[in-house]
Amino acid sequence: MSENQLQPRQALNKAYVKVKPDHESMRAFKESLVSLLDLSNESKSEEFNKGLLTDFFKKTKGLARK
Numbered sequence: 821m822s823e824n825q826l827q828p829r830q831a832l833n834k835a836y837v838k839v840k841p842d843h844e845s846m847r848a849f850k851e852s853l854v855s856l857l858d859l860s861n862e863s864k865s866e867e868f869n870k871g872l873l874t875d876f877f878k879k880t881k882g883l884a885r886k
Contacts, residue, residue: 848879848880849880852876852879852880853876855876856872856873856875856876859872860872
């Protein structure tokens with residue numbers, strides 16, 4: 821089976837390619853992602869990690885709309 825790797829521009833819908841995120845939104849998203857990765861723990865329960873993921877989504881939900 822051959823892998824078909826796409827570049828980000830090819831994988832994204834054309835409407836999303838035209839949207840340019842501002843630097844503040846990107847910084848906030850990166851900080852939230854780093855925090856999520858630091859807090860996640862494989863030895864903890866699945867529910868614990870799902871809660872972290874839910875918090876991440878809540879924090880980053882409004883960033884794209886700014």
